[in-house]
Amino acid sequence: MLFTFINSLTLGMAVFLIATGLTLIFGIMRILNFAHGACFMMGAYISSTILGDMPGSVWALIGAALVSGLVVGVFGLIVQHVVLARLHGQDEHFSLIATYAVMLVTAGAIKMVWGLEFHSVDPPPGLDGGVSIFGTFVPSFSLFIIAAGIAVFLILDYVIHRSWGGKLAVAIARDGWTSSLMGINAPLGISVVVTGSFALAGLAGGLLLPNQTLSPVLGDTFLLLAFITIVIGGLGNIRGAFIAALLLAVIDGINAWFLPGSPGTLIYLGMVTCLLLWPNGILGESRL
Amino acid sequence: MFNRRQFLMTGTAAAAATVAMPAVLRAQSGPIRIGVITTLTGPGQLYGQYIKDGCELGAAAVNAAGGVNGQQIELVVRDDKNSPDGALAAFRELTGDGVKLFAQGTFTANILATLPLLAENDVTMAVVGASSLAITHQNFTRNMFRLGYSAPMCFGGYGYLMADKFPEVAKWSVLRTDVQALKDITDAFQNGAQKKAKEAGREVSFNEPILAPVNAPDFRNQISQVSNSGADGLFNCLQGADAISYYKQARSFELDKRFKLLCDSANELSIAKALGKNMLDSIWSWTAWYPQGAKDNPVSDALHKAFVALRNDQYPNWYVGVAHDCIQTLAQGYAKAKSTASADLIPAIEGLSFQGAVGTVAFRQEDHSFAGDLTYIRFGRSEKSESGWEVFETAGLPGADFLEPATPGRPLN
Numbered sequence: 001m002l003f004t005f006i007n008s009l010t011l012g013m014a015v016f017l018i019a020t021g022l023t024l025i026f027g028i029m030r031i032l033n034f035a036h037g038a039c040f041m042m043g044a045y046i047s048s049t050i051l052g053d054m055p056g057s058v059w060a061l062i063g064a065a066l067v068s069g070l071v072v073g074v075f076g077l078i079v080q081h082v083v084l085a086r087l088h089g090q091d092e093h094f095s096l097i098a099t100y101a102v103m104l105v106t107a108g109a110i111k112m113v114w115g116l117e118f119h120s121v122d123p124p125p126g127l128d129g130g131v132s133i134f135g136t137f138v139p140s141f142s143l144f145i146i147a148a149g150i151a152v153f154l155i156l157d158y159v160i161h162r163s164w165g166g167k168l169a170v171a172i173a174r175d176g177w178t179s180s181l182m183g184i185n186a187p188l189g190i191s192v193v194v195t196g197s198f199a200l201a202g203l204a205g206g207l208l209l210p211n212q213t214l215s216p217v218l219g220d221t222f223l224l225l226a227f228i229t230i231v232i233g234g235l236g237n238i239r240g241a242f243i244a245a246l247l248l249a250v251i252d253g254i255n256a257w258f259l260p261g262s263p264g265t266l267i268y269l270g271m272v273t274c275l276l277l278w279p280n281g282i283l284g285e286s287r288l
Numbered sequence: 289m290f291n292r293r294q295f296l297m298t299g300t301a302a303a304a305a306t307v308a309m310p311a312v313l314r315a316q317s318g319p320i321r322i323g324v325i326t327t328l329t330g331p332g333q334l335y336g337q338y339i340k341d342g343c344e345l346g347a348a349a350v351n352a353a354g355g356v357n358g359q360q361i362e363l364v365v366r367d368d369k370n371s372p373d374g375a376l377a378a379f380r381e382l383t384g385d386g387v388k389l390f391a392q393g394t395f396t397a398n399i400l401a402t403l404p405l406l407a408e409n410d411v412t413m414a415v416v417g418a419s420s421l422a423i424t425h426q427n428f429t430r431n432m433f434r435l436g437y438s439a440p441m442c443f444g445g446y447g448y449l450m451a452d453k454f455p456e457v458a459k460w461s462v463l464r465t466d467v468q469a470l471k472d473i474t475d476a477f478q479n480g481a482q483k484k485a486k487e488a489g490r491e492v493s494f495n496e497p498i499l500a501p502v503n504a505p506d507f508r509n510q511i512s513q514v515s516n517s518g519a520d521g522l523f524n525c526l527q528g529a530d531a532i533s534y535y536k537q538a539r540s541f542e543l544d545k546r547f548k549l550l551c552d553s554a555n556e557l558s559i560a561k562a563l564g565k566n567m568l569d570s571i572w573s574w575t576a577w578y579p580q581g582a583k584d585n586p587v588s589d590a591l592h593k594a595f596v597a598l599r600n601d602q603y604p605n606w607y608v609g610v611a612h613d614c615i616q617t618l619a620q621g622y623a624k625a626k627s628t629a630s631a632d633l634i635p636a637i638e639g640l641s642f643q644g645a646v647g648t649v650a651f652r653q654e655d656h657s658f659a660g661d662l663t664y665i666r667f668g669r670s671e672k673s674e675s676g677w678e679v680f681e682t683a684g685l686p687g688a689d690f691l692e693p694a695t696p697g698r699p700l701n
Contacts, residue, residue, distance in 0.1 A: 007508040014505060053564050116334040118532050118562040123540075130540050139540040142508070212505065213532040213562060217331045221505045221529075256509035263466075263510070264501035 002136045005253050010142040011225075012249030013149025014208055019226040019233075019241045020156060021200030027236030028173045028193040029084065030092060034099040036201050036226070037219030038106035039075070043068040043205025045114050048121045048214055055124035055210070058144070065206025069199040075106075076198020080191050103219075111216050119214035127210070141210060148207050152200075153242045160238060169193050173236075228267065232274045234281025243282055247274075319355075319362035320628070322347070322618055323382040325392040325402070326416070330370030331503070331528070332394045335607050339393045339416050340365055342611025345594045349612070350619045357626055361619060368392075372401035383409045388628040391614040393436075393607065396420035396469065406431035412621070412633045414614035417576070417607055420469055421692070421700050424655040428696040431630050433637055433656045435614050435649065437576060439472040440479070440692040440700075443553065445662045445685045446574050447480025450521070450551060451492055453683070457521040457549050458490070461514050462497040463534075464525035471497075473553055474525050480690070495519055500526060500534070507534040511541055521549040531555045532562045544569040544668075557603045557679075560667050565676030570668035577609025577646050578663050581682040588645040606646075613644035654694035659687045 022036045043065070050064040079102055087094050122128060127140045160166040171179045172189040180186045212218055229248055233240030248267060255266040274282065324343045327336035347361040355361065364387060366378035375398035382390070383405075390406075392399055393416025400422060406413055406429050415423060415434040419442070423434050450457070460481065464470040478494045485492040495517050500510045507526075511534070514522060522543070526534050531552065535543075544550055550568060552559060556575040560567050579592035580602075591612050595604045617637060622628065625636035641650040647661040662685040670678040692700055 003512055004509055007506065007512065010508065011506040054566075111333075116337055118334075118529055118558055120532060120536055120562040120564065120566070122536075122566050128540060137541070139508070139537075141540065211533075211537065213529040213536065215529040216333065217503065217529060220331075221503050225505065252509075260509075260513060261496075261499055263499050264504065 001257065002134060003138065004256050005249075006133075006136075006138050006142055006146075008249040008253035008256065009246075010145050010249075011252055012245040012247075013146045014204075014211065015222060015225045015229050015248060016149045016242055016245035017145075017152060017204040017207060018201065018222045019229040019245065020152060020238060021197040021204070022226050023230040023233070023236055023238060023241045024156075024200065025194055025197035026230065027238075028169065028190055028197075029088075029095070030236075031084065031095045031099060032227070033197070034096065034223075035079070035102035035106055036099075036197075037221075037223030038103045038110070039072050039198050039201035039219075040205045040222060041216070041219035042075070042106060042110060043072045043202030044209045044212065044214055044218060045110055045205075046071050046202065047206035047209045048119060049114075051121055051209075053120070054122045058124050058126055061124050061127075061207070061210070065203050065209075068206035069203035072202025072205070073195045073199030075202075077191060077195045079198070080194040084194065085187070085190075107216060107219065114214070116216060121209050121214070123210040145208065145211065149245070152203075153238070156238050157242075165192075225267070228271050230281075232271055232281060234278075234283040235285045237281065237283045237285065240281050240283035244274075247282075319360040320389065320619075320622060321362045321364055321387050322615065323379075323387040323390045324363050324365045325368050325375055325378045325382075325390065325398075326365070327370050327394040327398070328365075328367035332370050334528070335394045335605065336367075338605040338607035339391075339611040341595065341598060341604075342416075342591075342608035343391055343615050345591055345598065345608070346612035346615030346619075348594070349590065350615065356619045356623045361615070363615075368394075368398045370395070370398075372398050374398070376401045376405075379405060383411060388412065388630070389618045389622070389633075390414070391416055391611065391618065393417045393611065393614075396423065399423060400427055403427050403429050403432055407630070410630050412618070412628075412630045412637070414617050416614050417610045419473075421472065424657045425695050426697065426699040428655055430634055430656070433617060433651050433658075435610055435617060435658050437574075437660070437662070437687065438657060438692060439469075439476040441659065441687050441690045442574050442576075442662055443473045443476035444480035444483075445687065445690040446551070446572075446664060447477035447482075447523075448484045448690070449480075449664060449683055449685060450549065450572065451481040451484035451488075451490075454521070454549050455488065455490060458492055459519045460492065460494045460521045460523060461517040461519035462494060462523045462525065463500060463510060463514055464497055465502045465527075465530070466499050467502065470525045470527070470553075474523065477523055477551075477553075500530070503530060505533075507537050510534070511538045511543070514538075515541055515543070515546055520547060521551065522547045523551045523553070525553045527553070527555065528558075532559060535559060535563060535568060536566075539566060539568075544571070554606075556606065556665065557667065558605065560675075560677040561603060563677070565669070567667075567669040567677040570666060570680065572664055572666045575663050575665055576606035576660075577604070578606075578665055578679075578682060579604070579609070579645075580679065581663065581665070582645075582647075585643065585645070585647070587643050591645045609645040613646055613649050616642065616644055617649060652691070652694060655696040657691060657694065659691045661685070662687045662690070 046068040047064040233244030251270040368375035390413040582588040621637035625632040
């Protein structure tokens with residue numbers, strides 16, 4: 001039971017790591033970014049290029065993930081100026097199609113640079129084994145993912161709700177026009193948040209790299225679960241996404257324990273139930 | 289000098305001669321066009337690319353040897369966009385353009401979309417690799433030749449071989465996704481193992497299959513179930529990236545030490561190429577083409593060299609060999625029939641038997657099934673190898689011994 005719970009919590013935190021960027025960009029721009037999975041994949045490939053097959057240490061893995069986040073963040077800045085900024089004020093459907101196009105271009109570029117073959121990067125020394133918790137074997141890398149998810153949540157929650165920068169971003173998200181009247185550089189604020197959103201996708205790709213197989217479909221693996229998480233939690237709401245990720249973990253654990261012959265079924269049932277109970281998500285839609 | 293009347297008469301006669309010229313003569317004046325429909329986008333792209341490479345190398349080999357009946361082969365490659373609709377659109381485009389010879393792979397659903405149209409379009413098709421029973425049973429059409437390995441043949445043989453080589457494995461666990469084709473594979477493996485055990489007066493039992501979602505990010509719950517199953521042997525039927533993620537995540541559980549025997553369905557060396565120095569100790573897999581184990585086959589050897597020159601990869605996927613042989617099948621059939629009309633080409637291919645990269649290529653007349661040699665390889669971690677892994681041994685079986693009965697037009701009972 002404990003083992004199943006920790007496995008499911010690992011999945012929940014992995015999905016949360018990816019969902020953060022997705023919900024952040026929705027919070028500031030009201031865009032469902034279809035390119036997010038491709039950016040996650042890009043981050044994973046960049047990290048693998050930096051690390052090779054075997055990271056030297058945990059810090060090397062984290063360092064490579066941060067570099068990946070930086071590179072993907074710069075890519076996000078370019079996408080913001082070349083694509084998204086031009087669609088500001090347009091119907092949301094244009095943005096959806098635009099991010100879908102960015103996804104196709106990004107995935108195509110990844111195939112051209114890294115090829116179609118499967119690649120694998122191992123966990124660094126120290127995270128490649130397991131530990132015993134109350135007599136239950138738990139993989140060390142699972143604990144790393146859980147810790148990374150909680151750390152990212154705490155940092156983001158502090159930045160958004162406690163820091164000046166976060167408060168400015170919230171102000172821009174809620175009313176960009178009035179914020180501009182107050183002297184806030186709204187376009188700059190939007191660019192910073194979009195860059196951060198893409199950077200989070202790249203960071204997640206780097207951190208989760210030893211858990212997954214690198215292939216051109218890696219982005220699709222998590223994207224659907226990430227969308228489910230932000231819909232359940234409330235679009236644009238980081239706290240909601242975190243709670244939804246925990247809920248996802250619990251539902252997945254129940255599924256694995258009681259319905260092992262129908263893997264993944266209860267997640268969709270859970271989403272339907274949550275939407276019936278809370279049509280706008282558990283914590284409601286939010287502008288950050 | 290032509291006067292106007294002479295000019296008109298000469299021009300009219302020339303135009304009439306062009307129109308009246310037999311179609312076959314016009315066709316023979318240019319290259320033979322073979323349509324290749326495969327998956328070049330989406331999750332199957334990796335395998336589609338191998339099929340494309342194999343077809344191109346097959347055509348290049350034929351052309352380098354002087355072509356067929358003095359004509360060169362020209363491939364016209366189209367993407368099925370990983371969907372039956374995409375396959376159908378590509379098929380209609382190419383048949384509309386006069387293409388009569390086809391090679392098509394990767395996924396069964398896409399092939400089933402085009403099969404009903406072969407006869408009415410006078411098309412002859414070589415199916416590349418797809419293993420579904422429907423192709424040669426309930427959806428059979430005489431215009432199709434399946435150069436692929438049916439589940440009862442290659443996985444029935446697989447189970448039989450494992451039960452023969454490892455009598456100490458009495459209980460099996462099976463892991464797969466909830467997909468009919470994979471159920472067919474695991475059922476065939478189970479039947480083969482139980483058949484051999486019965487012959488030897490032993491018993492082999494199989495646990496209920498453990499199911500995993502397709503394209504899942506995490507398999508630890510399934511790994512836990514497998515580890516606690518109490519089985520001696522594990523047959524993994526996850527495919528592609530799912531399989532490799534599964535082996536990666538299972539590494540910390542020391543899966544290879546919990547089981548006496550690990551068997552993978554058909555991911556063959558893609559597992560080792562991805563896992564490298566962290567490869568499992570030892571695992572078996574089926575493969576349709578392992579060129580390093582077929583050095584005595586000059587066709588295989590030549591194809592392997594050509595592939596290495598093309599991709600700088602010593603370990604091509606088996607689709608390359610099968611796709612190469614599909615083009616050879618169509619070319620040799622055309623050489624014999626001297627016509628692309630299916631009425632001439634089908635009997636010609638039915639009578640073929642030639643040395644291909646995957647061994648002797650011949651088709652059962654009743655349902656155009658291929659009954660080639662079956663190859664199984666055992667590979668794993670190796671300190672001696674720079675790549676961190678090596679192939680330890682190969683084993684073979686005659687496919688004809690395991691090919692299911694022919695029931696063209698009807699499902700297999």
